[in-house]
Amino acid sequence: DTGVSQNPRHKITKRGQNVTFRCDPISEHNRLYWYRQTLGQGPEFLTYFQNEAQLEKSRLLSDRFSAERPKGSFSTLEIQRTEQGDSAMYLCASSFRGTGAYEQYFGPGTRLTVT
């Protein structure tokens, strides 16, 4: 078990470009969460999956954001037509079922810079 991994770790893009991030959760974890963290602030919930089903999306997740978790394994978060306000650390976390759902394991994050 190598923990939650995220790729890329850093992404610099120009405004208007599309970007995609990947998260590989701990195997057998059925829940996967995406959070966004701006500098000096606490993470904010974006969306989460239980297996392959996306169960909730935050109002922070505009139409330019889309997330998938095909086959309930890895997940991708895509941002279309990036804006400077999208610059942040994007964190992924996973958890097991049952009471394990209350113990989330976080990945190292993907830091996005939009120029």
Next chain:
Amino acid sequence: AQTVTQSQPEMSVQEAETVTLSCTYDTSESDYYLFWYKQPPSRQMILVIRQEAYKQQNATENRFSVNFQKAAKSFSLKISDSQLGDAAMYFCAYSRAGGTSYGKLTFGQGTILTVHP
């Protein structure tokens, strides 16, 4: 909506001494979980300690303990015998228990803890 407030942006402590980080929260739920997470510089977030709201006994994990005051909606973290490795940003977080949103975390703004040798 649930909110979590950490009123101490920064705290400092001498190595081997004790420090307490404060957290208050607001919820209309009766059953929930509270957490303290640690985020070292440029490293990933890890869970420090967890408290179930239905439990009256305060959680402890080695040098880390909490003071959970449900009526006051207060949840503080005490770090005893502070070590240099405790230096990090600490986040207080809340999760509903049950319902479709269980497990989803609401975080406070964080407290930067500095440990002086």
